[in-house]
Amino acid sequence: MKQKRAQELRDAWGDAPCEHPQLAKLYDLGAHTGSYACVACGHVFSFREKAELVATRRG
Numbered sequence: 001m002k003q004k005r006a007q008e009l010r011d012a013w014g015d016a017p018c019e020h021p022q023l024a025k026l027y028d029l030g031a032h033t034g035s036y037a038c039v040a041c042g043h044v045f046s047f048r049e050k051a052e053l054v055a056t057r058r059g
């Protein structure tokens with residue numbers, strides 16, 4: 001997902017809670033930024049935050 005798309009998702013989502021059901025790699029100018037964005041709300045996760053989220057789900 002592009003940075004711009006994630007921004008659009010965040011703008012559309014607002015402050016509603018989200019369980020971040022699916023994360024997509026975040027790209028800027030065609031290059032992977034190392035971060036991820038929720039496909040539902042556009043929240044951006046660092047690689048570490050993503051790993052922690054996945055670990056929590058396995059919990």
Ligand SMILES: [Zn+2]
Binds near residue numbers: 020038041042043
């Ligand atoms: Zn989300």
